[in-house]
Amino acid sequence: MYKQLLEKILEYERITVFRHQRPDGDCMFSAYALSCFLKDNFKEKQIRIAGKEEYDLFPYTEDVPDEFIKSSLGIAVDTSTIARVDDKRLESCDYIIKIDHHPAIENYGNLNYVDDKAGAVGELLTEILFSGDFASYYKSKEVCKYLYCAILADTINFRTSSTTANTLKAGALLAEKGDLVISELSDYILNVSSTVFRKITDIRKHLNISGSFGYIILNNEDLADIDIPALEAKNHITEIGNIIDLNIWAFAVESEGRFDCSIRSKKNYRVNDIAMKYNGGGHFNASGVRGLSIEQLTEMFNELHERSSQ
Ligand SMILES: [Mn+2]
Structure with a gap:
């Protein structure tokens, strides 16, 4: 089901992950988890995250030169339309893949993976990375932790109306594979000063x-x-x-x-x-x-x- 996605990842030497404006936890943690996964498994490739706006809880930005982006496979997460993407240079990527869980009003990718039943894009990414196509690739504790945080942030601790049995399954899988301390991560995402x-x-x-x-x-x-x-x-x-x-x-x-x-x-x-x-x-x-x-x-x-x- 995700064979084409894997093929494109294998094909490109440079991959840039994109996110939406005013990034939230789902978008930020998912982008970071995806980039960690790619760096872990494809050491010879160059992986970057584009986007200049910061998310308070996890501020992360890096400079990505135009040249790099033009020769990249661009993967946008959690971003329903081109207008919403933080770094508009997504359009200049050599090939674009969209991975999202908002209603599919604009399929701007050359390849589009959209599941509007997913409670978070972190849930969809979990399904993708743990699918048969990606079975042989390494999923670190860090990747599991950030995907779990992405799901927590968008479903507000598994309680929004978008939370389904599938969301809980993804959470359980990540908790198991990443040996996660669930209460600590809930505190990290939800507690306030x-x-x-x-x-x-x-x-x-x-x-x-x-x-x-x-x-x-x-x-x-x-x-x-x-x-x-x-x-x-x-x-x-x-x-x-x-x-x-x-x-x-x-x-x-x-x-x-x-x-x-x-x-x-x-x-x-x-x-x-x-x-x-x-x-x-x-x-x-x-x-x-x-x-x-x-x-x-x-x-x-x-x-x-x-x-x-x-
Ligand atoms: Mn989201």
């Missing part, structure tokens, strides 16, 4: 609940008061997800006079169609929209509110 905990407490005060719809809007003033950057604040949407009586929840932050908004929902409540109406997109239960006016944001919240009571 006392400073962040206090900020979360302040963020929670901005929660509004209307029926089965909950939302937080933080304008510039709120963000300054809490002393948190907009992007970091938005990650705390998971806090609202812990409320059992909500079907849909959203988190909007002001950015350059407009609002960026993340939307999440319970299993049967679709939100990506509404996000797409406002030029956003994403998964059935997890979407995002950028650059909304306050009027558009209000309009979208009305639609989400209505959907949440259906």
Whole structure:
């Protein structure tokens, strides 16, 4: 099933792994795990990771010259569209492979491996690296650890609606093969410092609940008061997800006079169609929209509110 992927890896001397803008744990750990796997098994090849934006928990960037990229096999992980890729030079790669778990709206690769049922791209990569085609290749403890962290980060400790039996199987396989200490890795990905905990407490005060719809809007003033950057604040949407009586929840932050908004929902409540109406997109239960006016944001919240009571 992954024979063509292996053939392309064998064919190229240079491989560059790409990731998406504003990298999250799934994307960052998956890119790093893939690059470790390739370095371990193909010592004669040159492996690089492209992308300049950093992920706080695991900041990792390296310089990759244009020349290198042009002669590379480019493998993009966790990135649904070319517009989302951190380093646009992906398009100049000699051959492109996409490995992703977002709905396949743009198959920009020469080869595309997309499984939108996977809870994380780390889950799909686990399936690939432990498949028959890659059976004879070495999977280090480090590779197992980072793939496991990727899954933990996107499924928030195996609890999002995208988590399936397959996700747990991937997690169990990685824990076994990598001899992982599960509680330590959960702490590493999910625990926060006392400073962040206090900020979360302040963020929670901005929660509004209307029926089965909950939302937080933080304008510039709120963000300054809490002393948190907009992007970091938005990650705390998971806090609202812990409320059992909500079907849909959203988190909007002001950015350059407009609002960026993340939307999440319970299993049967679709939100990506509404996000797409406002030029956003994403998964059935997890979407995002950028650059909304306050009027558009209000309009979208009305639609989400209505959907949440259906
Ligand atoms: Mn992901």
